[in-house]
Amino acid sequence: MLRRFRFILALLVALPASPAHAQLRGHGGPVRALAVSTDGRLAVSGGFDQSAILWAIDDGAALAVLRFHEGAVNAVATLPDGGFLTGAADGRIALWRPGLPEPLRVFAEHEGPVVGLALSPDGMALASASWDGTARIRPLAGGPARRLDGHTGNVNAVAYLPDGRLVTAGYDATLRIWQREEGTPLVVQTETPLNALAVATDGEIAIGGADGTLRILKADGGLRASVELPPNPVIGLALSPDGTRIAAATVAGAVAVVDRASTKVxxxxxxxxxPVWSLAYRPDGAEILTGGGDRLVRRWNAANGEPIGPLAMTRPADALAAFKGDPGAEVFSACVACHTLRPGEGHRAGPTLAGVFGRRIATAPDYRFSEALKRLDIVWNAETIAKLFEVGPARYTPGTKMPEQVITNARDREALVRFLERATAEP
Structure with missing residues (x-):
């Protein structure tokens, strides 16, 4: 199994620290997770492109690109000794040590995507949140994991209170505070599905949800204050190191920095x-790092919100601009986050589609396919691509990591196939 792990040292020359390189570029898809080392020099990011990247923040250089997971890397955490953890859509959590070519340990208790990680106050245990509806706590030194059941849907976030109790937030609109040992959790019912969670050293709990409101709860779960950040869902939270400010990220891309005491923006x-999916403060409190849909890790002055270096406001190039008005391109717009079309554009979360017609399934160079896909006898052409979307990837290509999607309208399927014939043809 360990032979399948791939550790790719970045073939990048470390760039001198300068504002021009304040945006960290390297991911091939949205940046889903961010964490900063305890000394503030390094950051680790997780991407929709299934990779994690270790960064030297001030140099703007990628030190290592880690490709182990078979799904989006949705959660990362750093350890005091310099190690770090990654959790992904494949349900696995990997513990890494810098310089090693493979994870030191892998935890595989979850049966669904891992979307949140938290280290206990004493550094001895790791908690995780998963879309399998559970949270888990396991000793980092090894041993059985404790399973926490109760949420009736995705568990989206997890954090520890200073006294060692665990807090979880879920899509079922509940916050749960779990005892350190076995016992019934305190359940706090909220008004909206919850996406994000952060805990202060005095025990206050910040939660962000689908209704675009930041709520601040007392340590006993009672509501102290709420801050409206409409109209978009809050999807990420981070507390400043001194605990005085809360940074709240939204689907719309803006990050509100809120004074915790007064609850003023x-x-x-x-x-x-x-969308800004992830954010983290550097330990000295001087900078905020954000990761989002533009595939960048950005650096910001935490005192005034100004970008460090040029903001580089341009969005990623529109891969479908040349096909404006094409009905097939409109159908494909749901796929563009995962697949490129032209030679030289590389892989994203899914393999490039350049030259896909006439290619056997699971043979695109330099992409890691599952063994199940490699065993299938399918050659991609107009008929097989149409069939894929008629019955759905789960039935037609069992073992795929492709999100389930069916195109029920035959004319839409035909338009998509004709578009792909043109857009993916080798020049």
Missing amino acids: LFHLVGPGL
Whole structure:
């Protein structure tokens, strides 16, 4: 199994620290997770492109690109000793040590995507949140994991209170505070599905949800205050190291920085308007790092919200601009986040479609396919691509990591196939 792990040292020359390189570029898809090392020098990011990247923040250089997971890397965490953890849509959590070519340990208790990680206050245990409806706590040194059941849907976030109790937030609109040992959790019912969670050293709990409201709860779960950040869902939260400010990220791309005591919005970090999925403060409190739909890790002045270096407001190039008005391109717009069309554009979360017609399934060079796909006897052509979307990937290509999607309208399927014939043809 370990032979399948791939550790790719970045073939990049470390760039001198300068504002021109304040945006960290390397992911091939949205940046889903961010964490900063305890000394503030390094960051680790997780991407929709199934990779994690270890960064030297001030140099703007990728030190290593880690490709182990078979799905989007949705959660990362750093350890005091310099190690770090990655959790992904494949349900696995990997513990890494810098310089090693493979994970030191892999935890595989979850049966669904892992979307949140938290280290206990004593550094001895790791908690995780998963879309399998559970949270888990396991000793980092090894041993059985404790399973926490109760949420009636995706568990989206997890964090520890200072006294060692665990807090979970779920799509079922509940916050749950779990005892350190076995016992019934305190359940706090909220008004909206919950996406994000952060805990202060005094025990206050910040939660963000689908209704665009930041709520601040007391340590006993009672509501102290709420801050409206409409109209878009809050999808990420981070507390400043001194605990005085809360940074709240939204689907619309703006990040509100809120004074925790007064609950007033101090300023916004204004980016290119794409979702900000992840954010983290550097330990000295001087900078905020954000990761989002533009595939970048950005650096911001935490005192005033100004970008560090040029903001680079441009969105990723529109791969479908040349096909404006094409009905097949409109259908394909749901796929463009995962697949490229032209030679030289590389892989994203899914393999490139350049030259796909006439290609046997699971043979695109330099992409990691599952063994199940490699065993299928399918050659991609107009008929097989149409069939894929008629019956759905799960039935037609069992073992795929492709999100389930069916195109029920035959004319739409035909338009998509004709578009792909033109757009993916080798020049």
